[in-house]
Amino acid sequence: MSAPTDGNLFRQLDLKHPLIVAPMAGGPSSVELVAAASAAGALGAMGAAYSNAAAIEAFADQVRQRTERPFSINLFIPHSIPEVAADRFEHAVAATAQYRQELELPSPQLEAPYEEDFDAQFDAVLRVKPACFSFVFGLLSADHVREAKKAGIPLIGTATTLEEARTLEDSGVDAIVLQGFEAGGHRGIFDAAAADPEIGVRDLLAQCVGTIRVPLIAAGGIMTSGDIRSVLQAGAQAVQMGTAFLACAEAGTSTPYRGKLLETSERRTRTTRAFSGRFARGIENRFMDEMDGEPDAILSFPAQNKFTRDMRGASTAKGSPDFLSLWSGTGRGELWQGSAAALIKRLFED
Structure with a gap:
């Protein structure tokens, strides 16, 4: 099976909800959170950037012990320094x-x-064969794209500008996360030394819809069902949400981190x-x-x-x-402290 090239990525994944629970490396994206998100009909995502090959395989095995639903793995594109x-x-x-x-x-x-050896990490991804492989900080090499396509693993790149999105589309990705300036965590800017373009997700969507042909996933400041509805109506085919899930029961968010998140709704x-x-x-x-x-x-x-x-x-x-x-992103409001499944149901019950 080859990866989709006709815009049918989300139909192929058979998701109940057009939602990716963002890959949050360094702890928050625990096995429990990834499995719970996928089991609830979204796409759970492992933030594997800081994990070696053995840890990636072990993580994926633990997710599959908990659910048969699809999940994604995310890595950082390396740059020589x-x-x-x-x-x-x-x-x-x-x-x-x-x-x-x-x-x-x-x-x-x-x-x-x-940093970890990217080639070893990528080889682990090929062995695990997740439902999707996503990445940030640039382009996947042509050789890596070819290997992923051969293995039937759809590719999701990350763009912070229309130019980055065009380059990703030309490289052969199957979908693109449009990461607005509002998003928490690392900015997906290709050039680590470059100034931040500071484009909000809705402006970025407006620039890309009708120009970029692969499915677009909106990310940044999305916290409520109203936010989801707004970006889907603006042309996104799915959303990616991270901050909203940081205080969920299954999240691996550390105690002091969780405490700071919950101090106030005006972070x-x-x-x-x-x-x-x-x-x-x-x-x-x-x-x-x-x-x-x-x-x-x-x-x-x-x-x-x-x-x-x-x-x-x-x-x-x-x-x-x-x-x-x-x-943490710019989204305002109290963070959900119950289960990820309950939050997903709440977000899509309308």
Whole structure:
């Protein structure tokens, strides 16, 4: 079976609801959340960017023990970066020394590689053969596209501009997530060093509908059934929602992260490079506020992500949100704390 090329991706998946529960790497997209979302008729998605090949296969096996429904796996497209210069590293160490002292951490070490082996991850995806494979930060290579098509795995790329969407369509993807500026987590911008185009999801939809021929999936600030209805009426064929599911019972969201999300329905968010070196939207906290004032002390992606991992882990262990990447979109309202299935039913009961 080859991947669809006629716009019938969502019919092929036989989803009850035109919803992808967003891949949220680093914990929130737990086995339980992915399985619950898929079992409820949406498409659950594993955020596998920080997982090695063995972990990807183990995760998929655990999902399949819980449901026979389709699910997706998501990875980050790698980009070659130079070794971190000694003076840049020393600057970053000095800028974060106080934080590590507070967290009782030793002086950091940083060595390449800064991320998982993408080829090994992708080979694991081919072995697992999920219902879909999605990716962010650019284009999948022609060889990888060919292998996925050969395995019958549909491809979903991520675009933040019309130009990116056109390039993805030309590369052979079967659907495109249009990620508006409102979306929580990492921005899918192809160039890690580029300025953020800051295009909202509805404007991005307006630019792409009628121009891009593959199915479009709207993402960013979508929290309610009204939001879903609005973007579907505007031409999206599905939605991708992450923030709305962060407080669900099955989500792997850490205790301090969950606590910060639930403090208020008016979450103050903005984009920052402080945690990973790439723009990502999250709730404002101490680390973001202070490090954004020292941009020269922030390393390039993905080195910065590896560099801050020890602080994020220690902050979680201490129950403090001060040094966590509290990814969250701009959507307002109380977060659902019941089951993912109940939330999905609530979103689509009309």
